Amino acid sequence: MLFKKPVFLTFSLFVLIIAGIFSVPAFGQQRNDSRSTVQKFSSLLQIINYYYVDTANPSRLTEAAIEAMLKELDPHSVYLSKSEVKKANEPLQGNFEGVGIQFQLFHDTILVVAAVPGGPSDKLGILAGDKIITINGEDAFGKKVTNNFVMERLRGPKGSKVTVSIKRKGRKDLIDYTITRDKIPINSVDATFMLSDDIGYIKLTRFARTSLQEVKESLASLKKQGMKSLVLDLRNNSGGFLDIAIDLSDEFLPSDRLIVYTEGLRSPRMDFKATSKGGFEKGRLIVMVNEGSASASEIVAGAVQDWDRGLVLGRRSFGKGLVQRPFNLPDSSVVRLTTARYYTPSGRCIQKPYEEGVEDYYSDLTKRFKHGEFVSADSIKFPDSIKYYTTSKRVVYGGGGIMPDVFIPMDTASSSTYYTDLWRKSLLNEFVIDYLDANRAKLKATYADVASFKKEFMINDELLKEFVTYAEGKGVPADEEGLKRSGREIRYILKGLIARNLFDVSAYFEVISPIDKELMKAVEAMGNDALFRKLSIAM
Numbered sequence: 001m002l003f004k005k006p007v008f009l010t011f012s013l014f015v016l017i018i019a020g021i022f023s024v025p026a027f028g029q030q031r032n033d034s035r036s037t038v039q040k041f042s043s044l045l046q047i048i049n050y051y052y053v054d055t056a057n058p059s060r061l062t063e064a065a066i067e068a069m070l071k072e073l074d075p076h077s078v079y080l081s082k083s084e085v086k087k088a089n090e091p092l093q094g095n096f097e098g099v100g101i102q103f104q105l106f107h108d109t110i111l112v113v114a115a116v117p118g119g120p121s122d123k124l125g126i127l128a129g130d131k132i133i134t135i136n137g138e139d140a141f142g143k144k145v146t147n148n149f150v151m152e153r154l155r156g157p158k159g160s161k162v163t164v165s166i167k168r169k170g171r172k173d174l175i176d177y178t179i180t181r182d183k184i185p186i187n188s189v190d191a192t193f194m195l196s197d198d199i200g201y202i203k204l205t206r207f208a209r210t211s212l213q214e215v216k217e218s219l220a221s222l223k224k225q226g227m228k229s230l231v232l233d234l235r236n237n238s239g240g241f242l243d244i245a246i247d248l249s250d251e252f253l254p255s256d257r258l259i260v261y262t263e264g265l266r267s268p269r270m271d272f273k274a275t276s277k278g279g280f281e282k283g284r285l286i287v288m289v290n291e292g293s294a295s296a297s298e299i300v301a302g303a304v305q306d307w308d309r310g311l312v313l314g315r316r317s318f319g320k321g322l323v324q325r326p327f328n329l330p331d332s333s334v335v336r337l338t339t340a341r342y343y344t345p346s347g348r349c350i351q352k353p354y355e356e357g358v359e360d361y362y363s364d365l366t367k368r369f370k371h372g373e374f375v376s377a378d379s380i381k382f383p384d385s386i387k388y389y390t391t392s393k394r395v396v397y398g399g400g401g402i403m404p405d406v407f408i409p410m411d412t413a414s415s416s417t418y419y420t421d422l423w424r425k426s427l428l429n430e431f432v433i434d435y436l437d438a439n440r441a442k443l444k445a446t447y448a449d450v451a452s453f454k455k456e457f458m459i460n461d462e463l464l465k466e467f468v469t470y471a472e473g474k475g476v477p478a479d480e481e482g483l484k485r486s487g488r489e490i491r492y493i494l495k496g497l498i499a500r501n502l503f504d505v506s507a508y509f510e511v512i513s514p515i516d517k518e519l520m521k522a523v524e525a526m527g528n529d530a531l532f533r534k535l536s537i538a539m
Contacts, residue, residue, distance in 0.1 A: 200227035207240025239295025264340030285310030302344030323353030352400030418482025
């Protein structure tokens with residue numbers, strides 16, 4: 001023991017000396033530089049505090065400095081103040097605390113579009129079409145009423161109470177309700193329905209904490225209705241949680257398939273693989289994307305494409321391949337710092353370039369539009385240096401977004417200035433609200449479900465004419481040419497908005513699906529055997 005101990009110490013000292021020769025100066029230099037930088041910033045704040053001509057706000061100056069600092073890194077590293085953190089996390093957590101209504105502002109009045117099923121307002125009997133006139137005795141109408149005005153007064157901690165007075169059609173007096181706030185779910189699946197006898201459809205708007213469970217429930221529902229093939233719509237889905245994207249991809253891929261891997265300068269490579277728990281590992285699959293599909297959406301689309309599990313259809317996705325990790329600061333604010341890049345199974349990094357700065361980065365979609373990329377696949381050129389291969393040796397590309405297997409140009413044929421003006425002034429929606437104000441009870445009694453409404457209710461010529469006259473009175477003159485060009489779309493949108501108000505948001509998408517030309521192309525592609533023969537039969 002007397003011999004061994006000195007030998008061990010000598011060896012350890014030798015290692016430390018060697019490590020010191022190669023590492024200590026670099027680490028020490030980095031530490032000294034960091035200390036010097038902190039001292040420099042602290043000194044500047046003190047100088048401003050003592051000598052600046054006016055009163056300065058050190059807290060705000062520090063926040064501004066942090067924001068400017070992060071802009072020098074990449075477009076997705078961001079600072080969130082304490083007040084912004086909860087608001088930013090809310091859509092991804094899958095719930096908030098409040099009274100449980102969907103509302104919209106209609107003629108400076110708060111109109112209840114729907115009470116969330118099972119929520120506190122629903123339990124009290126608050127109905128679609130009700131108008132909130134006062135909140136806690138305060139007038140809740142007029143120019144002062146904005147979305148923020150409503151949310152600040154109706155949202156609040158679970159268990160707290162708020163009193164509202166409601167005007168209901170057919171009732172002379174206002175109805176008073178005292179609502180006890182509760183947790184309210186935020187759905188990330190906007191629509192689930194059958195496109196045909198055997199093709200199911202799921203529209204996912206974000207990758208939130210509840211998304212996987214929602215998709216599982218949608219898959220189970222569609223299977224009961226005879227689904228054999230699935231269209232997963234990720235258009236304009238800007239992403240969310242990385243782990244939810246991985247779990248969702250797992251629903252479609254066999255066990256042990258690589259879904260995605262992440263790697264950064266100080267973040268070692270991490271592989272994420274599929275398990276044996278997939279709910280739809282067999283059957284034709286189409287994933288729809290467009291220029292608004294980003295991050296988590298691109299993980300799912302990339303994994304499906306690289307393994308030839310299904311077809312990706314639409315337009316080139318946004319191109320966000322950076323992973324952010326939240327770091328809490330002492331005052332409960334948060335920095336979401338980019339710590340790694342993610343790579344698809346074939347090795348593609350699909351993050352688009354951002355070397356020219358944040359402003360240039362976010363103007364990329366405008367450049368794509370002007371370049372003609374949204375209407376022609378031929379306008380997109382990929383260099384051979386970013387060429388990769390799927391399992392069946394199909395060529396795919398990195399370098400910025402997921403390029404679909406089937407390109408669908410943006411639809412401009414049915415659009416007209418008249419149609420655009422109607423949307424711009426919210427007249428389609430306003431007309432539907434007025435129409436339902438007079439006809440809701442009758443429609444509810446006539447149509448028991450979405451299927452009967454979709455089959456039997458029509459926007460006939462008389463009702464369309466009534467709408468045109470309504471729009472004319474609101475400042476959009478009748479336009480025979482515009483109506484001829486966009487009339488079919490107007491009829492479907494009006495019918496869809498009525499369905500949304502009578503049933504739910506899924507009913508809207510189901511009703512308007514025949515005028516969604518991209519979706520109809522997906523249905524067409526689903527029946528194209530030649531397209532699916534290109535995919536690997538190894539699956």
